Amino acid sequence: MSPFTPDQFAAVQKSNLNHLFALTNMAFDGFQKLTELNLQAARTTLAEGQENVQAVLAGKDLREVFAVQSNLGQPAAEKAVAYARNVYEIASNTQAELSRAVEAQYEQHNRNVQAFVDTFVKNAPAGSEALTALLQSSVAAASSTYQSLQSVAKQTAEVAKTNFATTAAAANGAAQQAAPRASKQ
Template sequence: MSPFMPDQFAAAQNANLRHLFALTNLAFDGFQKLTELNLQAVRTALADGQDNVEAVLAGKDLREVLAVKGNPAQPAAEKAVAYARHVYEIASSTQAELSKAVEAQYEQHNRNAQAFVDTFVKSAPAGSEAITALLQSSVAAASSTYQSFQNAAKQTAEIAKANFATTAAAASGAAQQAAPRASKQ
């Protein structure tokens, strides 16, 4: 029996296409969430701008108009930090879902490759020990390389997460420090 069956090849291609469509849908869901966040941010900015214009127009004298201006630095900085946090959460959750899907696909591919090698080894003619050993070591090396890349990607994601948290905290602190200074002016 030959390890190269057309039905198996067609089934593998169908599985790969299903996986591609699943990844595309995950990416599209992340894009949709980001688009919805951006639309909400624009709506909020328009509403805030309208409220400010209406408050300025409602002022009866210069003192009331200047009082409306208040201190926009802190709320604007807080909104920017909140927006960045939402973008990061969307990107991070989308990346995590994509990583899970790719990892599951890789594990399935690895199992299939190992099954192929096992089938090949069982049906290999005498004297092909070098080829079978090469196939087995190639599968093991590919698996080891993938694990190294996966570990590096996880470490990079953790570092990015820590850097984002530090940056967000610093930006929030800077906005809070700027608020009292701006109100004194």
């Protein structure tokens, strides 16, 4: 006798498809946010470029032209850091949503597997103790491996977040130091 009926199998497949569609929608939402950020950045860059060209052309002498040009460095660097921060936030938030959804799906799957193993053990014929023990230990080992991988993934995400914050702060500091030197030239 099979532990799964056709209706149960169909329900599992339907659940898996719904989960796949949910993950796909989350990924597309992240992609849409990134696309909107890129479009806004392009609009802003175009408008600022036009303003900068007009300011340079409005300069009466070379000194005014160089003064306008020297004032462009720091805002551009700050905007690049802000853009990178926004990209990171979108990617990080999307990854966190996907991770939560996958984790929830895994936990449900793990409960289903454990229920299957329990049912199998209860209905196992006499003399199959070794097989049932192997099945139970395999499920426990898989669960332990997943927990370890999940812990490593969370630690890696935290390290990446810390490294990004450090890099962004360093880039911002470098841009602020470069601006006074550029305006003196």
